[in-house]
Amino acid sequence: MLTTRYPYFFDAAHAPLEERAQAFRGAGGIRERVAALGRAELLVRRDTRSLAVIRRQLAYSSPLDDLAFVIQELGCTPLERAGALGDVVAAARAGDRVLAFALTEPGAGSDVRAIATVATEHAGEWRLTGTKHFISNAPDCDGAVVFARLDDQIGCFFVDRPTTSSQAVAAHSIGRIELQDTPATLVAAKGLGLAFATLERCRPTVGAAAVGLAARALDETRAHVRARVQFGAPLAALPVVRLRVAEMAVELETATLAMLHACWKRDAASPTERTGTSSAVGKIVATEAAQRIIDAAVQLHGGAGVEESSVVQQLYRAVRPLRIYEGATDVLLSVVADDILGPA
Template sequence: MPVFSLEPAQTAWCAQLRTLAAERLRPLAEKGEPGRVNRPLVAALGELRLLERLFGAGALELCLLRESLAYGCTEAETALALQGLGSYPLVQAGSAAQRERWLPEVVAGRAVAAFALSEPDAGSDAAALALKAVPDRAEGRGGWRLSGEKRWISNAPEADFYTVFARTTEGAGARGVTAFLVPADRPGLTGTALEMLSPHPIGALNFDDVPVTRDDVLGDPDGGFRVAMNTLNLFRPSVGAFAVGMAQAALDAALGHTARRTAFGGPLKDLQSVAHQVAEMATRTEAARLLVYAAAAAYDEGAEDVPKRSAMAKLLATETAQYVVDAAVQLHGARALQRGHVLEHLYREVRAPRIYEGATEVQRTIIAKELYAKDAKDAKEPYA
């Protein structure tokens, strides 16, 4: 059996998810207000036990889930993914009390989570975080006060809690960052919505001496960067899966259109330039899918090269989706840009994944770093 062939049960599950997304979730998504959390949609994800499945899934199952939902309803996919991204630091590093308080609410679709890493001057360079956690020694509290800003945070300012990464040790780079779980109603925490090309809210968070204690720490003090990177290593391949789902939807739309649309005396598919374009779209989509599955399998197996594979999957899949959606729009012509057309929707959705959770250029940097590190290790000494 080829390494990445899916089992019949997995294939059937993906088909069920596509139908579920189209028939049950898309109508809820269409009723949502752009730029706002669609709480009925999040609640439906809980009622359908998809959020429960999300937190019990390995990386490959997570990718199948995201790819299948993206094919039928990108809004549902994104809502699910953001619940996972915002809550996975809690899953991997939270205390028993933190998990007991928040995870049942997230799984049920009653609480909305957010992953608060990016800052105005620290997006791609996550180790350059400037949000300060100053020791709070008043009345022997032994906690910290958070001061600064987070920006481009999905689900902000409407989330119920945030996993926040702040600098607890100056001059320590990645080793001086701590992860905190901060409820949205914490004194001094305010948020502002940003007008973005996005169906879900993206905002800025302002921290004005926001109090946090050791009970709010996720993991260990100064160990937050590892929490963030472990989260991103899991979710980067699944961002690729989201992209593959969009690419497949665009490819299928192009196949149907070029088979039925006539021009120059016959269907478009009989034009060699069109047929070759569709063949290229299909080949790139399948290559991206296989790389995503390979990265997910490596994560599930605990392989050493997960950072490299995750970066490769995210890089190729998001760039491929951009290419495939754009090519599908070109094959459709003006009708694809009409509001409400599936490709008009995908054209707006497909751009952001090339930026968030590490832009394409950052993924190339990670890949190169991992390659040279392995080369140096194999040679038993670094190059001069």
């Protein structure tokens, strides 16, 4: 548990929350999981360290539970920061509505300023036209926070029950949102700031999910190398295997500390203070380390590690997108470079 191993990062409220997240087991699709998270009161708005302890536990036991959890957070945060649509937020935090956060488009991935979805106003009513893709939980959502071009800036809108279609990405609920003169509610005209603030809050918690996946990989590996006998003894007796497991543990410790520092820094900052660099560092260190740890876990499982049913194979697929979404590692490195060197 993070709260017992690293108590100096936490307040009294975090330990019981982590225990509740540890006990949570979702089932079924995204809608059922969101409803169950709502009933368990895990979707209540909380600080960044709370998101981290919840995500680490959910990702450890089920990446799908973690996905259900975090997309509700991504959907609610811009509405809450703008003080808009309180009824939608209340329903989402109770687990009664599934939200999506729709920034990415076919022509606007890392370069979010290239958004081409347009907003137009007719007789006081807003309408959106464009396509969003790679939107987590889109096929299951009944409301989406959508970013669209409005005059010379990018506005934040809410679309009730959008038209969606699925995309095939392993171990993920994801899809497109098609907007064709679709009615929308304006949340904020200066929407890009809301999007960036939301991502800055959630980004270090992607690191927490990565740490949860990596911790599970280490536990699976410990059990496997103790049980699997080759050359007349458990794999755990081989010096090279012991070294690999030790390296995995060291990487996990480094990743966890970098992630926790980024979450703590976000909580210690004022709501308007930017913590972009530490959020980026927390995500980069944790997700890159998790990828290496899980790769080592697959290696130490041998053929069993690539069997469809094996846990480490599922972790291998689950960890990969974390280095791409909410800021690809390469893009976030330029945030760190700008901080050290000034803008290019």
